[in-house]
Each structure stands twice: as structure tokens, then as C-alpha cells.
Amino acid sequence: MLLGDEAVAQAALDAGISGIYAYPGTxxxxxxxxxxxxxxxxDENVFCQWSANEKTAMEAALGMSYTGKRSMVCMKHVGLNVAADAFMNSAITGINGGFIVTVADDPSMHSSQNEQDSRFYGKFAMIPILEPSNQQEIYDMVFYGFELSERxxxxxxxxxxxxxxxxxSAVKRGGSLKQKKLALPSDPKQFILLPAIARQRYKNLLSLQASLEKESENSRFNKLFDGPDKSTGFIACGLAYNYLREVVSENSLDNPILKITHYPLPLAMIKKISSECDRLIILEDGYPLVEEMLRGYPENDKRIMGRLDGTLPRDGELNPDHVAGAAGFDVKQGPVPPPVVKNRPPSLCKGCGHIDMFNALKEIIDEYGPGRVFSDIGCYTLGALPPFNAINSCVDMGASVTMAKGAADAGLHPSICVIGDSTFTHSGMTGLLDAVNDQSSVTIIIADNVTTGMTGGQKSSAAGRIENICNGIGVKSSHIRVINPLKKYHNENVALIKEEIDYRGVSVIIARRECIQAMKKKRK
Amino acid sequence: MYTGHEEKKKVDKNKYLLMKTDIIIAGVGGQGILSIAACIGMAALENSMHIKQSEVHGMSQRGGAVQSHLRISDREIFSDLIPLGKADLIISVEPMESLRYLPWIAKDGWVVSNTTPVKNIKDYPDTEEIIKSIKLLENHVIVDADKIAREIGSPIYSNMVVLGAAARFINLKHENIESGIRAIFARKGSEITARNLEAFNAGWQLSANIK
Incomplete structure (x- = not known):
């Protein structure tokens, strides 16, 4: 019984990876x-340590591939934005040892700030995309993906x-391959993207496109199922195919179905189902990528239905009920919950250090006025909710430091930033360097819980060196202050923050108290 | 899907009765709903059934409403999510949470809920009102699992009491689920395993007269 995530991991191990790189992200x-x-x-000495961020992870994984070994890098969808430079260029350099970029998207934004669809990146980079429909397919596709990558x-x-x-779900394992031997790229210039070489490499990538499409066409993961009812054809991508099968198992549906789990799109299959059916319903768990392609512009083919014409919701995660509705079946839902049921949003844990940090910050806000706290991605983003209502921004990893800087440059005072330790080393350090170089008047609170808390307590790259890092970047030692966010120190913590706000330059206040979940885990 | 393979399945369908249970397990982050899912899942696995179990990880776990869709069947299962109106059973370790997922319950489905509330929100409603709403459902079982668990030794066993009270509505034998519990808690030692089994059986007794 493996989670989808675990099926990737087990398959990568069985397919003989030498290393896996990642930054945590739900x-x-x-x-x-x-x-x-x-x-x-x-036992097999597979490298498996967290990286500082997704970009460093992607580059390290590419470096491992350079040596001829199989490697994998994993991230959430927004992590691919961070790694995008390395990602796009890795398509141009190409790889040596098999290289899989695993990206988990989060439609409906269960734990994310947007629901972007990574398939656009794959298409943008012009590389093959595998989009499994179930856990077994995840497992099988990892093996296939490495072969494809190497071919x-x-x-x-x-x-x-x-x-x-x-x-x-239960997943059947399929053998165990040995790790590859160290073997440098046969062309020593392959990875040098000097313009003259890059142009050649890009032409090479373009010339591969026809073959990649042929692979999709013949892929065992794409399949066209015929059906006698040609009034409607279904194109089901990835997980949507699973939902469609659920609907088929409960109802009688005799329409042609094209299952797509391997891109680029298999053109001949699409032409076939498109020419045979009066209309097509496109099912995708994400953005309407395939739908938009088939619809065309400016033709706007009215025979194409999906998220863009209201047949399915425009946003949010797909589910079997949407698919049943789109296929024309009634969904008989149970009773509506009575009004006595209230929302129960996530909240900071009892005893969390962030609570005391926000209580101190609230007093500051009451004095200086609202709208001056820029924050970031982590548990402390919950400071946006009552009873704190303490933060005014959460955009992307590290943005709190730089947005506070920009606001300070514009004359806002105080301009306060709240960022976690792991987020700080992920993408906050470079912004701090900007602030130091420009002597921006910002008060940066690093909420240091000594772990990556939100994702369940992974090792934080800061690892007790935050003072040294800030000092090395150029923050004056006298303005690197450490506080213990506890109720009993409330008054002195408030006084200290005020002191640093009055300083017209870069101050860093490290509010350090270990995550209570991490402490509980240790005790176990 | 119209293929030869599917045709064969259609014939098979009539041959024997479908043995499946679609379960939504509900509660608040940290209440042990994944342990309930794991015990049922293990029991189903030992019975060579198909299983799919969808979980909540990440931000929502922090004191928020959490649920797990657990599907067991003797046929291949497709969707990881239970469709609306198709759940045979809602098992809830918290009373208000038992009502949140009613749109998923099937017409003849059962709701089994604990009575002890987790009041971690400001506008938590009157518990009596919640219990009243549960009692309005045709098929319901309400148990004071925390009280029974405390008698056994600790409120941490309340999840197994609720599982016990719900077990009659799962397409698995009593001894299968017991065996699942043993397998899941084995690494925690015989004492903890025994307490969990005791809690499960106390819950089982509570619903003896219902089904």
C-alpha cells in the first residue's frame, strides 16, 4: 500500500537512481x-538530502545526470517556478544519465498560493510529460521515464x-535495476550553453520533437478505446481518466474514450477521435491545456467542451462528480450539512512560538498602524487569520524580505518582514543582501522554529547558523537580535522590536523557539 | 468503456454480489483518523480486497477539519475519491465533523459519531444542537467514545471505540478488523495493542442491538 508519492520513490529506487534532490512542499x-x-x-548509498531550494535541487540533480547516473528532482508546482531557469535550460543541454523532474500540482490550492498546471512548463520546455492516472501507473512510468530520458x-x-x-493503493513492484556507472557525456561541450553551442543544442531539441510525438503515439500509456456512440467522445488526461472509469463502472457509457497520460499529444489518435465524434469533452485535472489546444484560435471550435465553456468548473480540482455531470449523469448527493456545521480552518498549534511572536507584533501594529507587515510561506502565514490578523502579504518564498525593502524604499515606516528560518535560507538571503547594499530601513523578523514546520518538520538548511548568515551578508552585529517568543518575555520582546524599528537601517530579529510538533516527535 | 475486456466484466458482475464499503473517516487533525483507516485497510488487504485511501496532508492538518476517503472492494476501484451520495458509512471521531460530509452519504448509509467535541474555533456551536442534528438522520450511531476510552486507560483510544461501533457496517468480519488492529499496532507493543483491541470491542458491543 503506497501513497502516490511513495510509489514514485519506490519506483525510482527500483529503477536504480543514484540520488534524489528536493525541497519540501505539499x-x-x-x-x-x-x-x-x-x-x-x-544499503545502496542513494543520495537523499533536502536542498536549500528547488533551484539548487534541480541543478544538483542535473549535475548527477551529467555523470551518467540516474537522478530525480521533486517539488511542488510553485517550486518549479523557483527552479524554472535550470529546468528550461536542462531541456536545451539535454541529459546524460536518466533524469526525471517530478512535480506535484495542487489544484484547489489545498496547501498552495495558486493552482498552476506544470504541464505548461513541460510543453514550454518541449520535453515529454508523463501524467499517471493511478498509483500503479506512477510506478510503471518512472521506469519508462528513465528509459525515455536516456533514449x-x-x-x-x-x-x-x-x-x-x-x-x-496497492502497487506491484517490477524488479530492481542496478545503479549506472560513472560515465561522462560523450560530447564535452553538451552542457556549455554559450550562444553558438546553445543554438545547436536548441536545434537538436527541435529535431527531436517528431520522434517524441511518435513515442506518444505508440506509448502503452496512451490508448484510444472505441465505442459505438459517436455523439460524444471523451479525452481524459491523467487522473481524469480514473474518474471517467469510475463513471463508466457505475453507468453504461458506450462512447469512444482517448486516454492521454503521455505527452506531447498523440496527434493521430486525437485526429481519429475528433473526426469520428460530433463533439469532444476534454477532462483535465488542472488548467484546460489540451482543451485550449484543440479549441484553436481564432476558430474557437464549438465542438470542444470542458472547462472553458462551462461543461466543467473553470477552476479547482476535478472529481468524479464533475466527470459524471459532464457525461450527462445525475449526481444524487446526500443531505446538505445543517447550519450548525461551522468552518474549521487550520490554526497554529497550542504552545507554538509563532503565537507569542504574533502577540508581540500585534502590540506594535496597534501602535504604528496596520498594513506594514510583509510575510511569507509557512505556518506563520496563519498569522493572517484571527485572532492575529497580523500580516499583509504572502506571495512567494522569500518575497517578504524584498517586498518590505521595496515598501521601505518608497518611504513606508516601519516596514516589517516576518519570514521562517527555512524560507529565509530558501530565498530570503539574496533579498537581505539587496536590503543591506541599499541600506533600506527594514525590520526583519526571522521566526526560527529550527525546522521546516508546515510540511511536517524536515531539516532546515539554516541549522542554527542564522546569525552568522545575516552577519556574513552584512547586517551589523548590533542589529542582529535574538528573542525567545514566550509569554513571560512579552514586554521585553515588544520593547526590543520597537528599538529596532527606530533604527533606520537593516535589523534582523530572530524569534527562536523550537517547533512544538518537532519536539513531540523527538520525545517519541 | 466499450472493449472486449469491459464486456467480460459486465457478465462477471451478475455472477456474484459486489462486496464493497465506501467510508469517509472524519475528525480534526491529530485525532487518529489515519489509524482507523490503516486498521480497516490492513484488514481488507489481509482479505485480498482492493483498497484506495485518500488522505489529507499539509497545512489543513494543523487543527483543521480532516477526512479520509477509504474504499474497499472485491473489484478494482477507480476513483480515489468517493462520489457524492455513494458513501456507505461516515465514521467521525468528532460530532460536528460527522455532519460536514453528509453530501457524500448514500441513501441507506450510516453515520457513526463520537459525542466529545473539539472546540478549537470561536464559534463552535452548542453540542446539544449538533447531537440533535445527528439524531435526525435515519441511520446513526452515537457513542461517548472518550468516556469509554478513559475507562480503558486514556482518551487516545477513542478512535478505536468509534471504529468498533462502526465495524458492523463494514463488509469485513469482526475478527478480520481485530487482526488489522493487531498488525497496525504491533510495533507499539503488546500492551498498547491490547488496549486498542479492548477499545474496539467496547465500541463493537455498543452497536450490538442496532444491526
Whole structure:
């Protein structure tokens, strides 16, 4: 019984990876965690440490591929934004050892700030995308993905969504391959993207496209099922195919179905179903990527139905009920919950240090006025909710530091930033350097819980060195202050923050208290 | 899907009765709903049944409403999510949470709920009102699982009491689920396993007169 995430991890181990790189992010975190717990990984010396961010992870994984070994990098969808530079260029350099980029998207934003669809990145980079429909397919596709990657010397993207990442099912394992031997690229210039070489490499990538499409056409993961009722044809991508099968198992549906789980799109299959059917319903768990392509512009083919014409909701995660509705079947839902049922949003844990930090900050806000606190991605984002209502922004990893800087440059005072320790080392350090260089008047609170808390307590790259890092970046030692966010120190903590707000320059206040969940885990 | 393979399945369908239970397990982050899912899942696995179990990880776990869709069947299961109106059973370790997922319950489905509330929100409603709403459902079982668990030794066993009270509505034998519980708690030692089994059986007795 494996989670979708765990199926990726087990398959990667069985397919002989030499290393896996990642930064934690829901819903992708459990891939690395599984490898770190695995005996096989330990016995066979598979590298499995968290990276500082997704970009460093992607580059390290590419470096491992350079040596001829199989490697994997894993992240959530927004992590691919961070790694996008390395990702796009890895398609141009190509790879040496098999290289899979695993991205877990989060439609409906269960734990994310947007629901972008990583297939656009795969298409943008012009590399093959595998989009499994169930846990077994995840497992099988990892093996296939490495072969594909090595056959064409390109990275392969494995894309799935929260529902599959966090659902368990029995998975049959398929053998165990040995790790590859160290073997440098045959062309020593392959990875040098100087314009003259890059142009050649890009032409090479373009010339592969026809073959990659042919692979999709003949792929065992794409399949056209015929059916006598040609009034409607279904094109079901990835997990949507699973939902469609659910609907088929409950109702009688005799329409042609095209299952797509391997991109680029298999053109001949699409032409066939499109020419045979009066209309097509496109099912995708994510953005309407295939739908938009088939609809065309400016033709706007009215025979194409899906998220863009209201047949399915425009946003949010797909589910079997949407698919049943789109296929014309009634959904007989149970009773509506009575009004006595209230929302229960997530909240900071009892005894969490962030609570005391926000209580101190609230007093500051009451004095200086609202709208001056820029924050970031982590448990402390919950400071946006009552009773704190303490933060005014959460955009992307590290943005709190730089947005506070920009606001300070514009004359806002105080301009306060609240960022976690792991987020700070992920993407906050470079912004701090900007602030130091420009002597921006910002008060940066690093909420240091000595772990990556939100995703379940992974190792934080800061690892007790935050003072040294800030000092090294150029923050004056006298303005690197450490506080203990506890109720009993409330008054002195408030006074200290005020002191630093009055300083017109860069101050860093480290509010350090270990995550109580991490402490509980240790005690166990 | 119209293929030869599917045709054969259609014939098979009439041959024997479908043995499946679609279960939504509900509660608040940290209440042990994944342990309930794991015990049932293990029991189903030992019975060579198909299983799919969807879980909540990440931000919502922090004191928020959490649920797990658990599907067991003797046929292949497709969707990881239970469709609306198709759940045979809602097992809830918290009373208000038992009502949140009613749109998923089937017409003849059962709701089994604990009575002890987790009041971690400001506008938590009157518990009496919640219990009243549960009692309005045709098929319901309400148990004071925390009280029974405390008698056994600790409120941490309340999840197994609720599982016990719900077990009659799962397409698995009593001894199968017991065996699942043993397998799941084995690594925690015989004492903890025994307490969990005791809690499960106390819950089982409570619903003896219902089905």
C-alpha cells in the first residue's frame, strides 16, 4: 500500500537512481521522506538530502545526470517556478544519465498560493510529460521515464496532482535495476550553453520533437478505446481518466474514450477521435491545456467542451462528480450539512512560538498602524487569520524580505518582514543582501522554529547558523537580535522590536523557539 | 468503456454480489483518523480486497477539519475519491465533523459519531444542537467514545471505540478488523495493542442491538 508519492520513490529506487534532490512542499514532500526512510536507499548509498531550494535541487540533480547516473528532482508546482531557469535550460543541454523532474500540482490550492498546471512548463520546455492516472501507473512510468530520458537524452517530467500524491493503493513492484556507472557525456561541450553551442543544442531539441510525438503515439500509456456512440467522445488526461472509469463502472457509457497520460499529444489518435465524434469533452485535472489546444484560435471550435465553456468548473480540482455531470449523469448527493456545521480552518498549534511572536507584533501594529507587515510561506502565514490578523502579504518564498525593502524604499515606516528560518535560507538571503547594499530601513523578523514546520518538520538548511548568515551578508552585529517568543518575555520582546524599528537601517530579529510538533516527535 | 475486456466484466458482475464499503473517516487533525483507516485497510488487504485511501496532508492538518476517503472492494476501484451520495458509512471521531460530509452519504448509509467535541474555533456551536442534528438522520450511531476510552486507560483510544461501533457496517468480519488492529499496532507493543483491541470491542458491543 503506497501513497502516490511513495510509489514514485519506490519506483525510482527500483529503477536504480543514484540520488534524489528536493525541497519540501505539499503535496510532494513524501517522495523524499520515503527515500530517506528506505533501507534500500541506505544499503545502496542513494543520495537523499533536502536542498536549500528547488533551484539548487534541480541543478544538483542535473549535475548527477551529467555523470551518467540516474537522478530525480521533486517539488511542488510553485517550486518549479523557483527552479524554472535550470529546468528550461536542462531541456536545451539535454541529459546524460536518466533524469526525471517530478512535480506535484495542487489544484484547489489545498496547501498552495495558486493552482498552476506544470504541464505548461513541460510543453514550454518541449520535453515529454508523463501524467499517471493511478498509483500503479506512477510506478510503471518512472521506469519508462528513465528509459525515455536516456533514449532521447532529454529530461522527462512526471506530473500529477494532490489527490494522487496523497492517496494509497496497492502497487506491484517490477524488479530492481542496478545503479549506472560513472560515465561522462560523450560530447564535452553538451552542457556549455554559450550562444553558438546553445543554438545547436536548441536545434537538436527541435529535431527531436517528431520522434517524441511518435513515442506518444505508440506509448502503452496512451490508448484510444472505441465505442459505438459517436455523439460524444471523451479525452481524459491523467487522473481524469480514473474518474471517467469510475463513471463508466457505475453507468453504461458506450462512447469512444482517448486516454492521454503521455505527452506531447498523440496527434493521430486525437485526429481519429475528433473526426469520428460530433463533439469532444476534454477532462483535465488542472488548467484546460489540451482543451485550449484543440479549441484553436481564432476558430474557437464549438465542438470542444470542458472547462472553458462551462461543461466543467473553470477552476479547482476535478472529481468524479464533475466527470459524471459532464457525461450527462445525475449526481444524487446526500443531505446538505445543517447550519450548525461551522468552518474549521487550520490554526497554529497550542504552545507554538509563532503565537507569542504574533502577540508581540500585534502590540506594535496597534501602535504604528496596520498594513506594514510583509510575510511569507509557512505556518506563520496563519498569522493572517484571527485572532492575529497580523500580516499583509504572502506571495512567494522569500518575497517578504524584498517586498518590505521595496515598501521601505518608497518611504513606508516601519516596514516589517516576518519570514521562517527555512524560507529565509530558501530565498530570503539574496533579498537581505539587496536590503543591506541599499541600506533600506527594514525590520526583519526571522521566526526560527529550527525546522521546516508546515510540511511536517524536515531539516532546515539554516541549522542554527542564522546569525552568522545575516552577519556574513552584512547586517551589523548590533542589529542582529535574538528573542525567545514566550509569554513571560512579552514586554521585553515588544520593547526590543520597537528599538529596532527606530533604527533606520537593516535589523534582523530572530524569534527562536523550537517547533512544538518537532519536539513531540523527538520525545517519541 | 466499450472493449472486449469491459464486456467480460459486465457478465462477471451478475455472477456474484459486489462486496464493497465506501467510508469517509472524519475528525480534526491529530485525532487518529489515519489509524482507523490503516486498521480497516490492513484488514481488507489481509482479505485480498482492493483498497484506495485518500488522505489529507499539509497545512489543513494543523487543527483543521480532516477526512479520509477509504474504499474497499472485491473489484478494482477507480476513483480515489468517493462520489457524492455513494458513501456507505461516515465514521467521525468528532460530532460536528460527522455532519460536514453528509453530501457524500448514500441513501441507506450510516453515520457513526463520537459525542466529545473539539472546540478549537470561536464559534463552535452548542453540542446539544449538533447531537440533535445527528439524531435526525435515519441511520446513526452515537457513542461517548472518550468516556469509554478513559475507562480503558486514556482518551487516545477513542478512535478505536468509534471504529468498533462502526465495524458492523463494514463488509469485513469482526475478527478480520481485530487482526488489522493487531498488525497496525504491533510495533507499539503488546500492551498498547491490547488496549486498542479492548477499545474496539467496547465500541463493537455498543452497536450490538442496532444491526
Amino acid at each position: 503535496p510532494s514532500t513524501e517522495i523524499m521522506e520515503y527515500v530517506q526512510r528506505s533501507r534500500k536507499a541506505a 532521447y537524452k532529454v529530461p522527462v517530467m512526471m506530473r500529477f496532482t494532490t489527490r494522487l500524491a496523497h492517496s494509497r
